[in-house]
Amino acid sequence: MLITKILSKNHIKNYAILILPCVRFFKLIVDKFPDYVSKEDLNFLNEISLKTQSFVSLGVKPEEIKEISDMNLIDWVLYLDTNVIYSLLSLHSHPENEACIALIKLIKDNPEIIKN
Numbered sequence: 380m381l382i383t384k385i386l387s388k389n390h391i392k393n394y395a396i397l398i399l400p401c402v403r404f405f406k407l408i409v410d411k412f413p414d415y416v417s418k419e420d421l422n423f424l425n426e427i428s429l430k431t432q433s434f435v436s437l438g439v440k441p442e443e444i445k446e447i448s449d450m451n452l453i454d455w456v457l458y459l460d461t462n463v464i465y466s467l468l469s470l471h472s473h474p475e476n477e478a479c480i481a482l483i484k485l486i487k488d489n490p491e492i493i494k495n
Contacts, residue, residue: 429474 413421465471466479486493 426474430478433475 463479466473466476
């Protein structure tokens with residue numbers, strides 16, 4: 380039987396011999412990665428991860444984005460917390476400063492569809 384073959388000691392031993400060194404090598408690469416890239420590259424990757432985390436925290440599935448973007452949403456009220464205000468006034472350094480500024484620019488550049 381296939382199950383017997385998969386669970387055989389020989390197969391598990393072969394798995395360990397082939398896979399475990401690859402796992403160790405991958406971990407080594409990940410651990411050493413910051414030593415071989417520039418600070419700009421690390422900052423870029425950090426920004427991407429923060430943006431991804433922000434997007435994922437919304438709970439919206441990627442396949443639903445197209446559907447949502449095609450909707451005509453009206454009467455939204457946008458509440459800004461102090462971090463957004465600090466970002467707009469350049470009162471602190473935060474990874475989302477550019478996003479806050481871009482949001483205000485988007486509102487100003489689209490008066491025909493966004494009321495302010």
